[in-house]
Amino acid sequence: MSKSAPYATFSSFVNFSNKLREDGVPNRIDKTVFGAASGSVIYSTISALKSLDLIDENGIPSKQFVEFVNASDEDRKQILRDILRVGYSSLWDSSIDLETATAGQFDEHLREVYDVKGSTVDKSAAFFISAANFAEVPLSSHLKARKPIASSSSSRKSSKQRKKNNGNDLKAENELPIQPPAPAKPLEHQLVDLMTEDDLDADVKDAIWKLVQYLTAKRAKSNGFD
The missing domain is CATH 1.10.287 (Helix Hairpins)
Incomplete structure (x- = not known):
C-alpha cells in the first residue's frame, strides 16, 4: 500500500503545533487535545501527523514532533526540512527535481506515488508547497505558482458556457420552458x-x-x- 500524503491545510498543522507549544505535548495525540477545532480540521491534521511519521497509529508523538513543537519559529525550519524529507522521501530521489519541476509533474507524482485522487490533489499539493516554503526548501517558480486544478476546471467550464450563451444557442435556450429547481436533498x-x-x-x-x-x-x- 502506498504511503499517504497530508491533505490538511498547513496553517492548521502550524496552529495545532503552536497550541501544543503553549499547552505542552501530551503522551497521546487524539481529538480531545484540539480544543474547539472543527471535526474536519481535527481528522485531517491527525492524518497529516501520521503521514509524516510524527505520531504512530496509536497517536503516540515521535521525538521529532516534540522537538518541532517546542522549537522557535526559526529553528522549526530545519526540523521541518528533515520531516519533509522523511514524509515525502520520493521527492528527493531521482524521480523528480523540485527545483525544475512543473506543477503538472508534481501533481502526477502525487497521484502515482501517493495514490492521491480527485480534489485531494489540490489539498495535498497546497500542504507540501506551503510547508516547503516555510522550511525554505528550494522549489521551482512553476511549482510555487501552481493553481488549484478544481477551480481552474470550473473556470474553464464557466468560460465555455458564457461563450455558448453569447452565440446562436441563446435563442433556443430562451425558448425552453422554465423548470422549477429540483428540491434539495435533506x-x-x-x-x-x-x-x-x-x-x-x-x-x-x-x-x-x-x-x-x-x-x-x-x-x-x-x-x-x-
Missing part, C-alpha cells in the same frame, strides 16, 4: 452521498455517520415520531 442524504468519496479516511467517515444519525433522529423528533 442534509443527511447529502452526507451519506459524501461518505462514498474515495479520499475519505475511516475517522472522517465515522464522524460523518454520527452526524447523519443525529440529523435523522432530530428530523424524526420534529415530525412527531419521537
Whole structure:
C-alpha cells in the first residue's frame, strides 16, 4: 500500500503545533487535545501527523514532533526540512527535481506515488508547497505558482458556457420552458452521498455517520415520531 500524503491545510498543522507549544505535548495525540477545532480540521491534521511519521497509529508523538513543537519559529525550519524529507522521501530521489519541476509533474507524482485522487490533489499539493516554503526548501517558480486544478476546471467550464450563451444557442435556450429547481436533498442524504468519496479516511467517515444519525433522529423528533 502506498504511503499517504497530508491533505490538511498547513496553517492548521502550524496552529495545532503552536497550541501544543503553549499547552505542552501530551503522551497521546487524539481529538480531545484540539480544543474547539472543527471535526474536519481535527481528522485531517491527525492524518497529516501520521503521514509524516510524527505520531504512530496509536497517536503516540515521535521525538521529532516534540522537538518541532517546542522549537522557535526559526529553528522549526530545519526540523521541518528533515520531516519533509522523511514524509515525502520520493521527492528527493531521482524521480523528480523540485527545483525544475512543473506543477503538472508534481501533481502526477502525487497521484502515482501517493495514490492521491480527485480534489485531494489540490489539498495535498497546497500542504507540501506551503510547508516547503516555510522550511525554505528550494522549489521551482512553476511549482510555487501552481493553481488549484478544481477551480481552474470550473473556470474553464464557466468560460465555455458564457461563450455558448453569447452565440446562436441563446435563442433556443430562451425558448425552453422554465423548470422549477429540483428540491434539495435533506442534509443527511447529502452526507451519506459524501461518505462514498474515495479520499475519505475511516475517522472522517465515522464522524460523518454520527452526524447523519443525529440529523435523522432530530428530523424524526420534529415530525412527531419521537
